[in-house]
Amino acid sequence: MDLKVGRKTLLDTESIEYQWIRTLASDGSSDEMINNSIRRCLGGNEDVADRIRRVALGLCPVTELLRVLPTNY
Structure with a gap:
């Protein structure tokens, strides 16, 4: 399981990655x-x-x- 984002990004719920996911959801994408x-x-x-x-x-x-x-992640 190789993640391309670090722990700091995962801890920041306002990161662009989380915002991108919220946008996908708001656009109607399925889970x-x-x-x-x-x-x-x-x-x-x-x-x-x-x-x-x-x-x-x-x-x-x-x-x-x-x-x-x-x-250790």
Whole structure:
């Protein structure tokens, strides 16, 4: 699971990456389409992509995402 974004970006819920995800959602993209875009552009597996999407949309806290990342990430 290689992510192309760092921990600092993942902790910043106002980062451009999270804003991009919110834009995809507001444009009517399905959860599956957003998750596929996250995996293609930002990396990660299905679970990580889904959690990134959920953090971006305010459906879960960043700590839930951090729990599934390697401890040294």
